[in-house]
Amino acid sequence: xxxxxxxxxxxxxxxxxxxxxxxxxxxxxxxxxxxxxxxxxxxxxxxxxxxxxxxxxxxxxxxxxxxxxxxxxxxxxxxxxxxxxxxxxxxxxxxxxxxxxxxxxxxxxxxxxxxxxxxxxxxxxxxxxxxxxxxxxxxxxxxxxxxxxxxxxxxxxxxxxxxxxxxxxxxxxxxxxxxxxxxxxxxxxxxxxxxxxxxxxxxxxxxxxxxxxxxxxxxxxxxxxxxxxxxxxxxxxxxxxxxxxxxxxxxxxxxxxxxxxxxxxxxxxxxxxxxxxxxxxxxxxxxxxxxxxxxxxxxxxxxxxxxxxxxxxxxxxxxxxxxxxxxxxxxxxxxxxxxxxxxxxxxxxxxxxxxxxxxxxxxxxxxxxxxxxxxxxxxxxxxxxxxxxxxxxxxxxxxxxxxxxxxxxxxxxxxxxxxxxxx
Amino acid sequence: xxxxxxxxxxxxxxxxxxxxxxxxxxxxxxxxxxxxxxxxxxxxxxxxxxxxxxxxxxxxxxxxxxxxxxxxxxxxxxxxxxxxxxxxxxxxxxxxxxxxxxxxxxxxxxxxxxxxxxxxxxxxxxxxxxxxxxxxxxxxxxxxxx
Numbered sequence: 240x241x242x243x244x245x246x247x248x249x250x251x252x253x254x255x256x257x258x259x260x261x262x263x264x265x266x267x268x269x270x271x272x273x274x275x276x277x278x279x280x281x282x283x284x285x286x287x288x289x290x291x292x293x294x295x296x297x298x299x300x301x302x303x304x305x306x307x308x309x310x311x312x313x314x315x316x317x318x319x320x321x322x323x324x325x326x327x328x329x330x331x332x333x334x335x336x337x338x339x340x341x342x343x344x345x346x347x348x349x350x351x352x353x354x355x356x357x358x359x360x361x362x363x364x365x366x367x368x369x370x371x372x373x374x375x376x377x378x379x380x381x382x383x384x385x386x387x388x389x390x391x392x393x394x395x396x397x398x399x400x401x402x403x404x405x406x407x408x409x410x411x412x413x414x415x416x417x418x419x420x421x422x423x424x425x426x427x428x429x430x431x432x433x434x435x436x437x438x439x440x441x442x443x444x445x446x447x448x449x450x451x452x453x454x455x456x457x458x459x460x461x462x463x464x465x466x467x468x469x470x471x472x473x474x475x476x477x478x479x480x481x482x483x484x485x486x487x488x489x490x491x492x493x494x495x496x497x498x499x500x501x502x503x504x505x506x507x508x509x510x511x512x513x514x515x516x517x518x519x520x521x522x523x524x525x526x527x528x529x530x531x532x533x534x535x536x537x538x539x540x541x542x543x544x545x546x547x548x549x550x551x552x553x554x555x556x557x558x559x560x561x562x563x564x565x566x567x568x569x570x571x572x573x574x575x576x577x578x579x580x581x582x583x584x585x586x587x588x589x590x591x592x593x594x595x596x597x598x599x600x601x602x603x604x605x606x607x608x609x610x611x612x613x614x615x616x617x618x619x620x621x622x623x624x625x626x627x628x629x630x631x632x633x634x635x636x637x638x639x640x641x642x643x644x645x646x647x648x649x650x651x652x653x654x655x656x657x658x659x660x661x662x
Numbered sequence: 663x664x665x666x667x668x669x670x671x672x673x674x675x676x677x678x679x680x681x682x683x684x685x686x687x688x689x690x691x692x693x694x695x696x697x698x699x700x701x702x703x704x705x706x707x708x709x710x711x712x713x714x715x716x717x718x719x720x721x722x723x724x725x726x727x728x729x730x731x732x733x734x735x736x737x738x739x740x741x742x743x744x745x746x747x748x749x750x751x752x753x754x755x756x757x758x759x760x761x762x763x764x765x766x767x768x769x770x771x772x773x774x775x776x777x778x779x780x781x782x783x784x785x786x787x788x789x790x791x792x793x794x795x796x797x798x799x800x801x802x803x804x805x806x807x808x
Contacts, residue, residue, distance in 0.1 A: 272691035282681050319702045535685050570692050581703050591731040
């Protein structure tokens, strides 16, 4: 009978204590950045035509510090993840205020709703038993959302991915992303038997079919990559991934054979300058705008990219670079990379594989979506019309991004009560 | 504001200077935030300190359990890899839940035994319990001293 085991301490040279960065310091730096931007916005003619819209930006700063107080009140000390999300949101806000000030109020509402969803996801993920118990209902809810979109959806910018209820329009596929990660995670947890894999594969197939039918190929790509991440984390088998990729390529070839009009959407890919007046117009305008902005930008409201269609959604990176500089655009990109690195580091320290898979799936979804947007508008990849997470205009996207961030936060065991080891 | 500055040209010059200064000044908090943020994300991550151990009955080797959920199997994806033909790819999972330690049989072919009794789906683990998987026997201990 073992009473106790004495084990040697592992010597780790990196365990030398360094002074921790306080959350207040991080939020303070963020506020300084926001205040400088706010003062710069005062010099914008377009903004000062109706300066009341600046109040939305001021309220955003207020929301941040209210959230900071809330986090400290519930004992959540490590809020670096939220700080980075607010940083990206602020970048989007300052760009949006300079080109379309009236839309900042809806964006602010998206942030508030997103924070609610964020904390809901953290709470929900707090118990693995709860996640496993409700995974089927979450999957059913996701399918129901897509079905509602197929029946009631409106076609905007070529994709039937919008539902309109009165003055409010939203994109169901954005919320399905949260359901997708949660369902895939719970189904492929290592404690589940292999037959549960069939449910997730069926759910995945339904999602992909619906997205292709709606014409939302960008989101379909994102779902596919997320599926690969989840499947790889579950199996660790490269051969399975190759099999899925080959299957996907075969499926894509079949679709292009029977629906050649889809291929015409990508005719400008790698040849945007030859189609500068037609299908390549958006990318060429963005490339010119980014170049004209330089490192520090032209200044708020002084750019021209906002006149291009879908500029505040698909081309938001261009507006940021044109009016606020490439440095700020690069800073935004670094945050996405940081999330992926953070999720990877957390994966080996979580309480359960559910959290590892969820965090890595969510982080890779956000990173791939950002990459698809950035590479699409710069003609490295075909333009697929996905938004830049936290930066682009769109409340649905904002809410979904906060929800996905909740999975990364839930993987950090420091999120939950101190000393609570059990899952 | 444009009309205001038009009436006071000197102020307009001052505004232009201020605008240019702010244009450069914004770099500082942006760079500062990114650097500080990356640094803070690396710090204070939860450490992988052992929370339980498995002592091999035959060799007396000590295997540390550092996660509240630890997979045992032949697969390279497992936390504890046992490369024996009698061990399934995903053989068992030792998990710490609210009620304490549990061991799960994850559809293994040769089964999981705790103190000689076969585990049907899951079984509780206490300090000193003997776990057998595919002929490999361990003693479980959750009382660790540094």
